Every structure is written in structure tokens, then in C-alpha cells.
Amino acid sequence: MNRRSLLAGVGGLFAAGGVASVLAPAAAADPATRPDRDGRVEALLGKMTLEEKLGQLQLVGTEDLARTSLATGQLGGVFSVVGAAKLNALQKIAVEQTRLRIPLIFGLDVIHGYTTNFPIPLAQGASFDPGVAAADATVAAKEARRSGIHWTYAPMMDVTHEPRWGRIAEGYGEDPYLASKMAVAKVRGYQGDDYSSPDRLAACAKHFVAYGGAEGGRDYNTVDVSLQRLHNLYLPPFKASVEAGVATVMASFNTISGVPAHGNGYVLHDVLKGAYGFRGFVVSDYTGIEELILHGLAGDGADAAAAALPAGVDMEMVSTNYVRYGKQLLAERRITRDQIDDAVRRILLVKFKLGLFERPYVDESGEVKAPSPAALPASRQAAGRCMVLLKNDGPVLPLAKSVRSVAVVGPLGAATYDLNGTWAGLGTGAWTTPPVTVVDGIKAAAPGATVTFTAGCAVEGADTSGFAAAQQAARAADVTVVVVGETAAMSGEAAARSNIDLPGVQQQLVAAIKDTGKPFVVVLVNGRPLTIPYLHDNAPAILEAWAPGVQGGHAIADVLFGVVNPSGKLPVSFPRAVGQIPIYYNHENTGRPADPANKYTSKYLDLESGPLYEFGHGLSYTTFRVDGLRLSATRMPARGGRIEVSARVTNTGARAGDEVVQLYLRDPVASIVQPVRRLRGFQRVTLAAGASKTVSFTLTPEDVGFYDNAAKFRVEPGKIEVYVGTSSAATLTASFTVT
Numbered sequence: 001m002n003r004r005s006l007l008a009g010v011g012g013l014f015a016a017g018g019v020a021s022v023l024a025p026a027a028a029a030d031p032a033t034r035p036d037r038d039g040r041v042e043a044l045l046g047k048m049t050l051e052e053k054l055g056q057l058q059l060v061g062t063e064d065l066a067r068t069s070l071a072t073g074q075l076g077g078v079f080s081v082v083g084a085a086k087l088n089a090l091q092k093i094a095v096e097q098t099r100l101r102i103p104l105i106f107g108l109d110v111i112h113g114y115t116t117n118f119p120i121p122l123a124q125g126a127s128f129d130p131g132v133a134a135a136d137a138t139v140a141a142k143e144a145r146r147s148g149i150h151w152t153y154a155p156m157m158d159v160t161h162e163p164r165w166g167r168i169a170e171g172y173g174e175d176p177y178l179a180s181k182m183a184v185a186k187v188r189g190y191q192g193d194d195y196s197s198p199d200r201l202a203a204c205a206k207h208f209v210a211y212g213g214a215e216g217g218r219d220y221n222t223v224d225v226s227l228q229r230l231h232n233l234y235l236p237p238f239k240a241s242v243e244a245g246v247a248t249v250m251a252s253f254n255t256i257s258g259v260p261a262h263g264n265g266y267v268l269h270d271v272l273k274g275a276y277g278f279r280g281f282v283v284s285d286y287t288g289i290e291e292l293i294l295h296g297l298a299g300d301g302a303d304a305a306a307a308a309l310p311a312g313v314d315m316e317m318v319s320t321n322y323v324r325y326g327k328q329l330l331a332e333r334r335i336t337r338d339q340i341d342d343a344v345r346r347i348l349l350v351k352f353k354l355g356l357f358e359r360p361y362v363d364e365s366g367e368v369k370a371p372s373p374a375a376l377p378a379s380r381q382a383a384g385r386c387m388v389l390l391k392n393d394g395p396v397l398p399l400a401k402s403v404r405s406v407a408v409v410g411p412l413g414a415a416t417y418d419l420n421g422t423w424a425g426l427g428t429g430a431w432t433t434p435p436v437t438v439v440d441g442i443k444a445a446a447p448g449a450t451v452t453f454t455a456g457c458a459v460e461g462a463d464t465s466g467f468a469a470a471q472q473a474a475r476a477a478d479v480t481v482v483v484v485g486e487t488a489a490m491s492g493e494a495a496a497r498s499n500i501d502l503p504g505v506q507q508q509l510v511a512a513i514k515d516t517g518k519p520f521v522v523v524l525v526n527g528r529p530l531t532i533p534y535l536h537d538n539a540p541a542i543l544e545a546w547a548p549g550v551q552g553g554h555a556i557a558d559v560l561f562g563v564v565n566p567s568g569k570l571p572v573s574f575p576r577a578v579g580q581i582p583i584y585y586n587h588e589n590t591g592r593p594a595d596p597a598n599k600y601t602s603k604y605l606d607l608e609s610g611p612l613y614e615f616g617h618g619l620s621y622t623t624f625r626v627d628g629l630r631l632s633a634t635r636m637p638a639r640g641g642r643i644e645v646s647a648r649v650t651n652t653g654a655r656a657g658d659e660v661v662q663l664y665l666r667d668p669v670a671s672i673v674q675p676v677r678r679l680r681g682f683q684r685v686t687l688a689a690g691a692s693k694t695v696s697f698t699l700t701p702e703d704v705g706f707y708d709n710a711a712k713f714r715v716e717p718g719k720i721e722v723y724v725g726t727s728s729a730a731t732l733t734a735s736f737t738v739t
């Protein structure tokens, strides 16, 4: 079946050329695009043969394949090859032995660190601090670029409602506004103002798009999504990243309402390159073009290439259908010369912006092979800002520095690389720098204390034979820190779990420690929300540490001993049970909202409604009060309107701390049913004990509008409710009217 007939079959809004006209106007031209660069691109394009053009569209993932492709002059870039000398050697072939001397672009998954691992992106979402994402990206860009890498496959910005999906660890959780802010900070951190700098990388917004909607949370799975949800939920971080000048975008593995992203002209051509005005290039995901065959969109490789190129995929990762069939497809008029030229032009433009034509090689003496003394504290500080204190009865935390003995128990108490989580840095040196363990972090924080470690059990498996020793250690100590959760391999790509309880017998281990009657706290190390009602009911304190990175043990000890007052907030709801999924704070209302007193409402017979811990939840060692909510006006004109919302936040406790003041909106009556709440502002404030601060947020029509099912952005007249507080359950409220 050819491309044309496929699209006819798909029809409607997801076909190429669909509804671009009703979308928001194209973003302003990329300010970094200088006319001289465009001129150089055109001049070079004019000299290229068809084979050379198709070669620029090819990206391979091994040194051997790179050499083979270079021998025919058909290679645009290489990824997943690490080491300055190796990269320079490949570049030398491209620059000295190919006819037009076009440099290669070198890509790598630099996700939360190259050599210095920062906390995983989901953890960074919990910081509600774009500065954390910027710090990670700035450090990683410098380390990677100085080691010869030009281009990172990050940030991942897939909004998701699926804790079963392992890749939830790679993004910023369930909220499109939070994800947009974090993604933009990360793009800026990688790219700076000018990514030709020797300390910067070209970024890649991925995965385009709606990958987080995978049915059942199973990786790579089908996504069927309404246009309004596509535009309101999944697309905003990508739109924001394009506006921030992201250099490249990666297509996603999923289908979108029947059309795989790699062949989806609506999302790539119409929305991304059309409505958003994206001028960079789109790279396929790993064999994503070839996979159009198994998806059932293409009969063979030629068909796959004929679907992907016109849809808007410019560079092919791993599979080789563009170079193989490009010439044939052009002769058969299934693709056009303009489509090829457009793809080549986009790739060359990024290579020019990277400065590769001027400086194709990296200085091998500057290669970064170990975390620098400045990078380690940055990672530790970031990890401290990401941890979420879920519960603290008593309070048991913080621990006194004068504590005489601490028993560290649990299979992750002495874990090293698991603290890095998924997509740990691939740079030379990243794997020879094991993270600081929790037990070592505690030893360093409480040098006067006796600190023991007893695993008790493994992360997985049914063996409880170590429980007795763990109980003995707990009985002998003043306090026990139980470190449980997931290994790094349990989240990330192809790491879906159907059950998101604590794996193995770890919950029983916690029960065994509880049975000793001695004080204890639970530290969670994991890459996704877990179902932990048992811990909530039985553990006096729970600290969500996520996968905290290379300084993990120190960062956890900082929080346990109160050197850092915890301030993270959940970027994703924690379900009570897996059967509640999808559960997310920004859901639509039903005609029968859950009511425990009324059977005929939207709920489960066997489970309390609502999440165990809501989006935005997170405790501190101090307490805060938010009051004094004020709006600068009661009416907001739909065109050009603006309202300032302010509130006072007071530290009502006895120690300094950070609070994240969160602003949510609700549109109670609209032509598309609106979420019961949606985040439209947050601010992290640091307050001394007793101190107050007024925080203010500016709302404009963009904050109250939404996309409808024709992908048209609408700002409708009527009442808007405002909620301000310290989680998505905020109760302080006021309202205004859009006119």
C-alpha cells in the first residue's frame, strides 16, 4: 500500500495537511538562525549529489557501521560512541576523505549526566525548581561536549498518567505545565544562547508525541488520543521547547490514534514544523522508521521510508531505509526532491549552528573522565531539592546528629549504581564513579555514631532468611533507616511493571523492623510512584529519595539529619492500588463525582477514592501557612487581559525551610469539560522561622484557555476559580470572570 492510500484510509485530522490552519500561528523565526548560515547551507546543498544528500539523513550507532557508511560517503551522524579519540578518528574520515568534507554530528543519551550523575528527571520534577534541571543540563553539556559529543537525546518530556510505564522515570510526571517549565530549563541549560560553544550541546525534545499514553503502561504500546487531549496534555512541553529554540526533536515509538508517530504527518509536518514553526530536524527513534512495517503502516522498507520522510522524519536512526530506497522512491515519485532537500537543509543548519564546519574536532586533552570537584556538590544539592518527605509522624525526622547508633537495613542501603537510576551517564568515567551509598552517607553525617548495615533481603525474590539479622541490628540501634525500593533496571525503557508494590519481600522486611518496636524511618529509592499504603499506615516516616544520583548517600543523609530541610513535591500522584490507574490530579469531572455516601458515583467498591499522596504533596521539617489571597481584578478581558494573584506564605515552624507555593485554576463551565484543577504557577520560596513573604503570579488569557477538538485554542468567557496552596489539594480560593 502506498503512502497516499494509507493516508486516505486514516483520513480526518491525523492525516497530513489536516488542521494546521486552525492551530496557533507559527512561532517567530529562530533568532539563532543567521542569514549567512542559511546562505552557507544553500550553497552546500547546491553542490550535493542525491547520494550525498541521502547520506546526511543516516545516523548509525556503532563505530564499525560508521566506518562502513563513511566508505560510501553516506553518513550524517553517529550516536552511542563514546571517547574523544574514537570520535575524532571518525570525524577525520568524514572531514578528510569524503568529497564535500561535511562533518559528522555525534549524539548520545546524556539524560541526567554524562560523567556526573544527577537525580533522574522524575526526581527533578519533584524539585519544582527549573534551576535543578538547568544545573544538571549545564554540567552535563560541559562534560559531554568537552568529550566530543555534540548532541544529547534529552530532555524527555513525555507527560504520563502511567506509573506502570518504566519511562515515567525519564520525564517530569503527570502535569504539562510543570513538564514544560522543567523541559525549557533543560533545553536552555544544554544549549545556552549559542550551542556552538565548547560547553554546550544541541538538545532533542523527545518523544514526539503522546508516548506517555501507552495503553496499560506497556512500553511502545498503542496510544489513542483525542485532539483536545493531544494539544492540552501531551504537546505543551514540546511547543514550549520549540519556542525556547530546541535544536532537534525525536519521534516516538507509539501510534497516535492509529498512525505511528514516525509516519504521522499531522503531528510532525502540520503541528511541529507547520504551526510551531520548528526549524531544526526530526530524528527517528531507534529503528522507528523500520518499525512502521511491524506496526502495519508499511508493507516493506521502501514503504516505510515513503511514509516517514513526507511525514517529517528527517534523520533515520539505525535502520537504513532512506539511503537504501531514497533514489528509487524519488524515481517513483513517492517522495520529492523538495522533501529530501528540506531534511538535509535542517540537518546541515544544526551542524552549522554547532560550529562543526569551523571546529570538527574536540581537544582530546580536555576530555572529561571523572566528575569534577564542582560538579559533585551541584549533584548533591540538586538531589536534596528533589526528595519528598511523604510522611513524618512523631516527628521521627530529622535524626539528631548526636545519635549514638544507626542501623541501616534493606537491600538498597549499600547500593551503588542503583542510586543512579535509569539512563545513568554513558561517559567515560561515569561507570568508574560509583554513587555514595546510604550507609556511607550516614557514616559521614554522624561520625560519632555506630552505623551498621544489614541487607535483610534482596530487592527481588522470596528469601526472608536475612530478616532475623536485620531485626537484631534494629534492636541494637537507636534508630533504623530502612532503604527499600527498585533497582535501576526496574524503571526506564522497556521496564514496565504490572504490579508497582515494593518488589520481593521488602514490605515484609519493613513489617519485621516494625515488630521490633524500635523507631525507624523508610527511605524509598525508585523510578516511579509505588503503591505503598502499608508503609503509609505503618512506617512513622517515609522519605521519597527517587534515584538520587552519584552523591545519593550524602544527599539522603543531608535530609535525614536535617542539614537540608526537605522541600520536594510530588510531580505525580501516588495511587493506593494499581487498579486505580490512571489516577491523576488534573482529571475531568464526571457527572457523578465520587461520593462515599452515594453508591451511584464514580468510585471503586473496594477502595477509598483519590490517591494515597496527591500531586504537589510534600512535607517539611517546618510548617507553612498560606493566606491573604488577593486578585488584582475581578475581570479578565479574553484579549490582552492580565490578573495578578498574590498570597502570603509564612513559615510557622521553628526552622528555616523552602515551600513551593502552587497555583491551580479551574474553569467550571466550558465547551470542553475542563480538568478539576490544573497547575498554572509555582514558586519555591525560602523562609526563616517565623518569616513571611508575598508571592505573586501573573495570569493571562493563555492560562485560562484550552484547545478544543479542532485543535483550536479557545479562551471562553465565564468564571475561573483560583486555588493557591501547598499541594493540588489547596483550599484557599478566589475567582474572576473572563469577559
Ligand code: BGC
Pocket (backbone or CB within 6 Å): 080, 109, 153, 206, 285, 286, 493
Ligand atoms: C530510546 C530513545 C533513545 C534512543 C537512542 C531508544 O530506544 O527510545 O529515548 O534516545 O534509543 O539511544
